Amino acid sequence: MSVAILRQGDYLIASIQSDLTDREVVELRDDLAQRVGSSRARGIIVDVTAMDVIDSFVARALRAMAITSSLRGARTVIVGIQPDVAIALAHFNLDLAPLHAALDLEEGHAVLDRLLQGVAKDGG
C-alpha cells in the first residue's frame, strides 16, 4: 500500500510512502473524508516527505483534502514538503492559502493543537 493511515488520539496520520498515481491521490482524498467520520478524527496530518515531485494536480488534490475534511469537521496539516518541491510549487499560480503546512510530524501536531484550541475557544 502506498499510503499508511494510522490513528493517534484525535488525529489521523496519513503517511505517503512513495510517489502516487493521480488515481491514488484521489482515493486518498476520498478515504480521508470517510475516515474523519468513522474514526471521529478532529485533525489530519498528511506526510508527503517521500514525494520527490509534487505537481499542480497533486497540490490541488492536497488543497481539496484540506477543504473536504474541514467540511467534515477536521483540520488538515501537510508536513514534510521537501525544499526542492516547495521551490517547484512556487512556479505555479496556485492558491494554496486554505492549506496549513508544517515542517515535520512534530510541528504538524503542534499546528493542529493550536488550530483546534482556536476552534474550542470560538465555540465556547
Added chain:
Amino acid sequence: MAGDVRIAIAADADLVRARAEARAIALGLGFSKTDATLIATAISEIARNILVHAGDGEIVLEAIAGDERQGLRVVARDGGPGIRDLETALRDGGSGRGGLGLGLPGARRLMDEFDVVCELDSGTVVTMTKWRIRSSLERLQARRSRHG
C-alpha cells in the same frame, strides 16, 4: 545518458515513471537536486496534458552537450486534437479541461526554454529545455576527452 530516452505516456502509472526517470536522468547529467525536481515537475505537467487531452503520446529526453553548458531537452508529442487557443492555454487558468489550466504555464516557468507547436487535428509537440553552466574543470575534461 546514452542516446535519447523515450517514455510512452498512455496511463496513470506512466506519469509516476516519467517523473522518476526524468529526475534520475537530470541528476545523472549533473543538474542540481533542485533543478532535477523542477524538470521532473515540468515533465509531469506535460505528461498529464498528453493523457488528459490526447489519451496517449510520448516524451523523449535528450542530452545536449555544449562547450559552455549542458542541456536537457524534453520533447512531448501526442496525436490528439491539438490546442485550439494556444495563447489562452499558456495563460494561468486558461485551459479548462482536466484541471484549472495551470500545468502548461507552470511548466513554461519551470524550464529555461519552452515552445509549443500544434497543428489542429494532428497533435501537439511541446519542446522544453533546461540548461546548466558547466564548470571550468568539466569543460577542460570534455575538451581533453575530445582530443584523445
